[in-house]
Amino acid sequence: MTTLPTIGGEDQQLAELRNGLFTSDLSVDEFILLRQNGFSAKGMVVGSSIYHVGLQMMRWSESTEIGTLTAAMHEARELALTRMLQEAASIGADGVVGVDLTLQMYEGGQGVLEFVAIGTAITYDDAPGTLVLSNKAPFSSHLSGQDFVKLWKSGYIPTHFSFGVCVYHVAHASLRATMKQAGANVEMPLYTQAVYTARELAMERLQAEATSWQATGIVGTSIQVHNHVWGEHAIEFLALGTGIRPHGLNVAALTPPSPVLSMDK
Numbered sequence: 021m022t023t024l025p026t027i028g029g030e031d032q033q034l035a036e037l038r039n040g041l042f043t044s045d046l047s048v049d050e051f052i053l054l055r056q057n058g059f060s061a062k063g064m065v066v067g068s069s070i071y072h073v074g075l076q077m078m079r080w081s082e083s084t085e086i087g088t089l090t091a092a093m094h095e096a097r098e099l100a101l102t103r104m105l106q107e108a109a110s111i112g113a114d115g116v117v118g119v120d121l122t123l124q125m126y127e128g129g130q131g132v133l134e135f136v137a138i139g140t141a142i143t144y145d146d147a148p149g150t151l152v153l154s155n156k157a158p159f160s161s162h163l164s165g166q167d168f169v170k171l172w173k174s175g176y177i178p179t180h181f182s183f184g185v186c187v188y189h190v191a192h193a194s195l196r197a198t199m200k201q202a203g204a205n206v207e208m209p210l211y212t213q214a215v216y217t218a219r220e221l222a223m224e225r226l227q228a229e230a231t232s233w234q235a236t237g238i239v240g241t242s243i244q245v246h247n248h249v250w251g252e253h254a255i256e257f258l259a260l261g262t263g264i265r266p267h268g269l270n271v272a273a274l275t276p277p278s279p280v281l282s283m284d285k
Contacts, residue, residue, distance in 0.1 A: 120138050
């Protein structure tokens with residue numbers, strides 16, 4: 021995990037912790053369920069990065085990845101997530117649940133985006149510090165409190181909220197091809213191939229990042245598609261998911277959730 025200077029929030033969080041006060045975005049049900057399973061909320065943690073996303077000139081007739089934009093969209097999100105985890109570590113958290121990763125556009129200039137990562141830091145009361153990762157970073161997950169507990173009871177723990185990014189330029193169809201397609205039901209092979217390739221690149225990068233955080237699998241995977249400010253032919257594919265691994269903590273004593281209702285009286 022990249023080491024970054026701490027930006028905002030730490031003094032306030034530490035003061036709240038000393039006073040026994042925490043903040044969270046957990047629902048009442050999530051909070052109670054976590055407490056019943058030995059976890060305490062430490063506080064809401066936030067990481068932010070305001071980033072200027074540059075431009076890259078492309079040939080209109082060529083479908084290819086836009087490397088400059090891919091790198092920018094990945095780095096900006098990574099900065100926000102890393103700062104969120106640093107804030108969680110500063111208040112002694114084992115991990116962060118319910119992570120939400122968003123971006124906000126500002127009118128201050130085209131291409132200026134704020135990337136924000138926010139979640140609730142938690143700790144395992146029976147053995148604080150035992151669930152942090154091998155690099156001493158807290159784990160992170162976009163799973164809800166309910167899903168986190170299901171995972172925990174089944175013998176697994178999140179490693180890292182991972183993602184893969186690909187910004188891809190879809191070639192413009194020629195005037196002749198456009199005229200042939202007018203009024204007809206026909207596949208658009210340029211778009212089909214470009215979208216397929218970009219989606220596969222995003223998924224491969226998600227898997228590689230999860231592996232680098234010692235995950236044995238990924239749950240809750242989704243793929244988001246955005247155009248942002250680049251126009252209809254530049255498309256961002258964002259693959260998101262939570263990496264998981266076995267936690268090995270007295271698994272035999274845990275009662276895994278069952279989707280089958282017992283008929284015994």
